[in-house]
Each structure stands twice: as structure tokens, then as C-alpha cells.
Amino acid sequence: MHRPSYLRVLLIAVLAGPAFGQQPKPPAAASKVAPATEAAVSTAASGPAAEVLAFERAMEAAVVRGDVAYVDRVSAPDLSFTHGDGWTTGGKPLLVDDRKSFLKRVEDKQYNVRDLDSVKVEMHGDIAITYGRYVAQNRTGAPDQSWFAVWFERVYEKRDGHWLFVSHRTVHGPTYGPDRKSVSDK
Numbered sequence: 001m002h003r004p005s006y007l008r009v010l011l012i013a014v015l016a017g018p019a020f021g022q023q024p025k026p027p028a029a030a031s032k033v034a035p036a037t038e039a040a041v042s043t044a045a046s047g048p049a050a051e052v053l054a055f056e057r058a059m060e061a062a063v064v065r066g067d068v069a070y071v072d073r074v075s076a077p078d079l080s081f082t083h084g085d086g087w088t089t090g091g092k093p094l095l096v097d098d099r100k101s102f103l104k105r106v107e108d109k110q111y112n113v114r115d116l117d118s119v120k121v122e123m124h125g126d127i128a129i130t131y132g133r134y135v136a137q138n139r140t141g142a143p144d145q146s147w148f149a150v151w152f153e154r155v156y157e158k159r160d161g162h163w164l165f166v167s168h169r170t171v172h173g174p175t176y177g178p179d180r181k182s183v184s185d186k
Contacts, residue, residue, distance in 0.1 A: 045121055048123055048128070049121045049123050049128070051163070052121050052123070052128040052130065052156055052163060053119060053121055053130070055074070055156065055163045056116065056119065056130055056154070056156075057116060058070075059071065059074055059165060060114045060115075060116055060134065062074075062106070063105075063106050063111060063114055064109075064111050064112070064113065064114050065109075066106055066107060066108075066109035067106070068103055068106050068107045071102075071103060071106045071165075072099075072103055074162075074163065074164060074165055075099050075102065075103070075164065075165045076099070076157065076159075076164040076165060076166045077099060078099070078166070079097075079098060079099040079102060079165060079166060079167070080096065080097075080098065080166075080167050080168070080169075081096065081097040081098075081102050081167075081168040082095075082096050082167075082168065082169045082170060083095040083096070083097070083170055083174075084170055084173070084174065085170050085171060085172050085173060088171065088172075093170070094170075094174075109139060110138060110139060110140075111136050111137065111138060111139065112137040112138070112139050113135070113136055113137040113180055114134050114135075114136045115134060115135045115136070115180055115183045116132060116133075116134050116183075117132060117133045117134065117135055117149075117182075117183040117184055118132045118133050118184060119131070119132030119133075120132060126157055126158040126159075127155065127156070127157055127158075128155070128156040128157075128158075128163070129153060129154065129155055129156075130152075130153070130154045130156070131151075131152065131153045131154070131171075132151070132152065133149055133150065133151045133152070134149070134150055134152065135147065135148075135149045135178050135179070135180060135182060135183050136148055136149070136150070137179075137180075144176065145176045147176065147177060147178055147179045147180075148173065148174040148175060148176045148177075148178070149173055149174065149175050149178045149182070150170050150172070150173040150174050150175075151170070151171050151172035151173055152168055152169060152170055152171060153168075153169050153171055154166075154167060154168045154169075155167040
């Protein structure tokens, strides 16, 4: 079922919170879930939540291997990918990709590694919000900034029976120095 007005309202609520004075929770607090939503959020997910987490892992693997066709097929036409958390303190993000520029990153095989860590999912019918961290290694760039971590929130929407990647927003990071060994969900 396609609900464009619900998606827009949900995206505004999720992504605009920090712009109105609410600071994102630090990573240590990000894994705490209020009792009212605990049933909708899980790392040991089943049903649609497990499907979304598997979809997210498959998408990350496709990004690393440079599978533009797959990432194109699972990305919404209006995809927005916000890099860097400067926006959380009134500054600018490092960069904002639309679908075309994100697919160019995939084509360029920018990453050696993008491992998901501590990811939780919150289900709202045909809308899924994931939040957690990924630890990545760039193929190019300064050696001291090769490994980095990003805490994120993402939005997925089920359209015509298939999950689509709609939005990524970095809420903390990038921070440099962690490596693959720091990932707990392996």
C-alpha cells in the first residue's frame, strides 16, 4: 500500500526533531527503548522486522560489491542520504546524496567494508525505521581516516510488495578509528 502523505509526515517527525532543539541521543543511549515501543523494536526480530533487517544487510553488501543494478532497484526515486552530523548542531551536513549521486558512489566501489552494528528496527505498517551504526572502510583517502563509524536512522517503505530505501540520516559521526573488530552483530 502506498501512503505518500503518511510517509512525509513520518519523515518530517523523525528527521526534523534535532532541527527543533532535540539533540540526538548519544550512541550509548540509542539502544534504550521506551517500554511503549519495545514490542515494535527488536534486534532478534521476526516477521516484517526480520525482513527489513535482512533487506538492509543485503543492501549494504550490494553497496560494497558495487552492485548498482541491485541498489538502483531497491532505492526510492526520492532517496535522500545525509552524510555527517553537522546538521544536528545547526551546521551543514558533510554532504547530501540524492539517488543519482548515491548510485555513483556504489558504482565507484567507494567502500571495502560496511558492517552493520547494533541495528534496531521500528515497524509502522508499510514504513520501517532502522537505527544503529555501521563501521566502514574507505577504499581511498587518508590512512588515518580509512576506518570510520556512523550512527544513523534510516527509513524504508514497502511499495508494491517490495521494500525501498527512502532515507538515511547520519545522527552521529563519522568518527574515525574503529575497525571491523568493534562490530558486535557479526
